[in-house]
Amino acid sequence: MNFPKELKYTKSHEWVKIEGDIATEGISDFAQEELSDIVYLELPEIGTKVEAGKAFGTIEAVKAVSDLVAAVSGEIVEVNEELVNAPETINSDPYGAGWIIKVKMSNPDEANSLLSAEEYEKFVQEEH
Amino acid sequence: MAKKTPYYDKHVALGGHIVNFGGFLMPTQYKSVIEETKRVRATVGVFDVSHMGEIEVTGPDALRFISRITVNDPSKLSLNQVQYSAMCYNDGGIVDDLLVYRLKKRYLLVVNASNTDKDFKWIKYNVKENVTVKNISDDIAQLAIQGPDAEKVMQKLTDIDLSKIKFYWAREGKVADIDTVISRTGYTGEDGFEVYFNKTYADKMWDAVFDAGKEFDIEPIALGARDTLRLEMYYRLYGNDIDGTTTPAEGDLMWITRLNKTEFNGREVIIKQKLEGVKRKLTPFELLDKGIPRHGYDIKDDKGNTIGHVTSGTLSPMVERGIGCGYVEPEFSKLDSEFFIDARGRLLKAKVVEAPFYKHGTHK
Numbered sequence: 450m451n452f453p454k455e456l457k458y459t460k461s462h463e464w465v466k467i468e469g470d471i472a473t474e475g476i477s478d479f480a481q482e483e484l485s486d487i488v489y490l491e492l493p494e495i496g497t498k499v500e501a502g503k504a505f506g507t508i509e510a511v512k513a514v515s516d517l518v519a520a521v522s523g524e525i526v527e528v529n530e531e532l533v534n535a536p537e538t539i540n541s542d543p544y545g546a547g548w549i550i551k552v553k554m555s556n557p558d559e560a561n562s563l564l565s566a567e568e569y570e571k572f573v574q575e576e577h
Numbered sequence: 578m579a580k581k582t583p584y585y586d587k588h589v590a591l592g593g594h595i596v597n598f599g600g601f602l603m604p605t606q607y608k609s610v611i612e613e614t615k616r617v618r619a620t621v622g623v624f625d626v627s628h629m630g631e632i633e634v635t636g637p638d639a640l641r642f643i644s645r646i647t648v649n650d651p652s653k654l655s656l657n658q659v660q661y662s663a664m665c666y667n668d669g670g671i672v673d674d675l676l677v678y679r680l681k682k683r684y685l686l687v688v689n690a691s692n693t694d695k696d697f698k699w700i701k702y703n704v705k706e707n708v709t710v711k712n713i714s715d716d717i718a719q720l721a722i723q724g725p726d727a728e729k730v731m732q733k734l735t736d737i738d739l740s741k742i743k744f745y746w747a748r749e750g751k752v753a754d755i756d757t758v759i760s761r762t763g764y765t766g767e768d769g770f771e772v773y774f775n776k777t778y779a780d781k782m783w784d785a786v787f788d789a790g791k792e793f794d795i796e797p798i799a800l801g802a803r804d805t806l807r808l809e810m811y812y813r814l815y816g817n818d819i820d821g822t823t824t825p826a827e828g829d830l831m832w833i834t835r836l837n838k839t840e841f842n843g844r845e846v847i848i849k850q851k852l853e854g855v856k857r858k859l860t861p862f863e864l865l866d867k868g869i870p871r872h873g874y875d876i877k878d879d880k881g882n883t884i885g886h887v888t889s890g891t892l893s894p895m896v897e898r899g900i901g902c903g904y905v906e907p908e909f910s911k912l913d914s915e916f917f918i919d920a921r922g923r924l925l926k927a928k929v930v931e932a933p934f935y936k937h938g939t940h941k
Binding site: 483485486488489491507509511512514 | 594605606609610611801805867868869871891892894920921923
């Protein structure tokens with residue numbers, strides 16, 4: 450399982466990449482492997498306000514349906530529309546082409562409370 | 578503590594995601610539910626079903642006894658024939674669904690893993706005839722080899738002419754030089770076999786089957802795909818679709834219920850329901866909207882009234898849409914009736930269809 454060092458993580462298994470005040474969010478390798486066979490996504494519109502810790506969409510695999518939880522608060526500035534027709538991209542490339550939304554952060558300090566790669570890896574191992 | 582089948586270490590080594598299923602540590606998937614489903618439909622796959630329960634009934638009154646505790650008619654069975662049936666409580670609620678094998682000198686009842694202890698107690702409690710009932714589950718390993726190429730794989734391992742075994746028939750004999758009961762049965766809708774043998778030979782059988790199946794890209798298949806395969810055929814899952822609170826009349830199982838038998842547990846209630854009608858009926862449906870129906874979701878009419886609930890649902894890898902079944906009021910169970918599945922607040926349009934959902938199964 451892969452936990453890229455340059456990313457931050459949540460306990461609900463999302464990752465974020467911070468570049469300036471833009472946070473790109475997706476789900477972790479662990480999450481995609483647990484879900485497997487991702488078949489549908491319900492994604493918000495550009496301009497939607499999201500709040501850290503709150504659901505902004507759903508991800509549905511054959512096995513289960515889960516909420517997508519915002520890692521940081523702000524306004525959605527980009528949505529990965531490619532995923533609507535090819536949700537399995539998240540399974541094959543969770544940290545790359547499988548990114549889900551980009552958020553313009555309203556409170557960049559929130560990113561400090563996210564987990565580092567080491568912390569997240571430890572969390573996953575303890576949980577499972 | 579959760580039990581393990583003799584194949585537990587293999588499941589782990591193969592990367593299976595392990596869960597506690599009915600008291601057994603079993604894999605839900607190895608690679609992917611969709612890929613595993615397609616493997617069985619395309620060539621052949623192998624399921625460890627050693628968790629299933631096997632209960633042996635012997636003695637001069639075995640037939641009469643089994644007839645009294647099951648809804649189907651075991652007197653119709655010839656030697657080596659197999660029958661799908663169910664056991665009911667006296668109030669018509671289903672104790673379990675099961676297979677009844679008529680073998681030389683004995684009957685074998687194959688029951689659901691999580692129900693084995695409950696079933697065994699219930700069966701013993703019902704004995705008043707001259708029979709001996711024995712739970713042999715802990716000694717028996719079982720593999721299901723399923724798919725259009727299953728016969729070609731298994732024929733390599735036995736002198737029994739498998740082409741002579743018809744659907745829902747069995748034979749006792751050597752497979753991979755191991756004593757077995759082998760039957761042309763399964764839970765997938767594909768052609769295939771279920772093989773029962775002493776668990777001492779678990780590894781030997783596994784290796785022989787996978788060697789024989791190599792040229793057909795044989796793969797192990799876990800419970801996730803087992804569920805999509807069985808639901809594509811609208812085969813019931815005990816605990817979801819039927820249970821102690823539902824009767825064969827409600828569970829759409831009248832096709833295995835022989836009301837002309839003079840005595841069996843639950844008969845009076847089932848006859849009454851047949852005459853007066855049921856208040857709810859298990860009904861197969863397909864989604865017209867994109868989405869996946871899931872166990873526990875409400876079923877609603879076009880005014881938003883709850884008219885039932887989903888008992889099983891999935892995305893069918895073969896039909897490529899949401900399929901499922903659930904209990905609804907009888908007026909909504911008619912073919913082409915439409916209703917809505919409440920998927921976490923999103924209403925998905927669904928239509929009652931004719932089962933099975935997947936129409937191209939190769940089972941004989």
